[in-house]
Amino acid sequence: QGTIFLDEIGELPLDLQSKLLHVLQEGDFERIGSSKTIKVDVRVIAATNRNLEVQIRKKHFRKDLYYRLNVYPITIAPLHDRISDIPLLVEHFVKQFNRKLNSNIKKIPLKTIKQLQKYSWPGNIRELENIIERAIITSSGTSLSVEPLLKPDFEEENRMLPLAEYERRYIIKVLEKTFWRVDGPEGAARILDMHPETLRSRMRKLEIKRPGA
Known part of the structure; x- marks a missing residue:
């Protein structure tokens, strides 16, 4: 029971x-x-x-x-339709990843909250969770900053890179769009038109790992 x-x-x-x-x-x-x-x-x-x-x-x-x-359905609106929830969610994820990563983020600036509330969140709460985790990993102080993670840098996006790095970045983008699902009709392997095991092999070779894994 x-x-x-x-x-x-x-x-x-x-x-x-x-x-x-x-x-x-x-x-x-x-x-x-x-x-x-x-x-x-x-x-x-x-x-x-x-x-x-x-x-x-x-x-x-x-x-x-x-x-x-479908006996008693409960529909929860997507994150971009309830941006008032973002401050509480950010606070929760910061506490969670502070413990997990042994970090010391103490301040969540109002500017950061406003940036998060303006973002469209196509990946919903899981994308927010991943953004907060990456922000804490890349942070060097005690204040949370997410701007580099939400807005791609023009020069970084347009400078010449090795082919393997372009491949690595593209695979990561596809994996993020599919919530890191490799298999299935809407998995990353299907989108990339390759066998799932081939994709896993490329991920190992390019050192691609799911955040938090």
């Missing part, structure tokens, strides 16, 4: 969706390699940043599972 939270339910492969549907309908499952049926009685909370109705039309998500999960 208890509650289970399923994050990014829209990313679940179709074959696993059918198994999850069985668990929700029948209230039982079997462990891999076992024939013993285990009964469960749990409350399920699922979250996604995708429009599941669109995913159903694309045949990427099961309609029956959608209606099974």
Whole structure:
């Protein structure tokens, strides 16, 4: 008994969706390699940043599972529609990464908050989290600064670089757009038109790692 939270339910492969549907309908499952049926009685909370109705039309998500999960939907507006939440979120992430990175960011200037509130946040709260983590990593003092991370430097973007560096930067941009998802129909490998293992090999060679990994 208890509650289970399923994050990014829209990313679940179709074959696993059918198994999850069985668990929700029948209230039982079997462990891999076992024939013993285990009964469960749990409350399920699922979250996604995708429009599941669109995913159903694309045949990427099961309609029956959608209606099974969609008992009491709660819609949370994207971050760019609730910029008043940004100060509290920034404070939370600063505390979180101060502990994780053993940093000492004490001040969050009003200028920084205003810059964050003007940004469009296509990657939503996860992008904000990544920005704050990178800002703390690159900070040399006790005051949080995000400007270099939100506005590309013109000279840096246009100076001549080795081909491998251009490739590295482009792969990182694609990975950030896909929330660092490599596999799947909307993963970075599909966008880059390469096999997922090929992309992982390039990431290792170019020393590309997900922030915080």
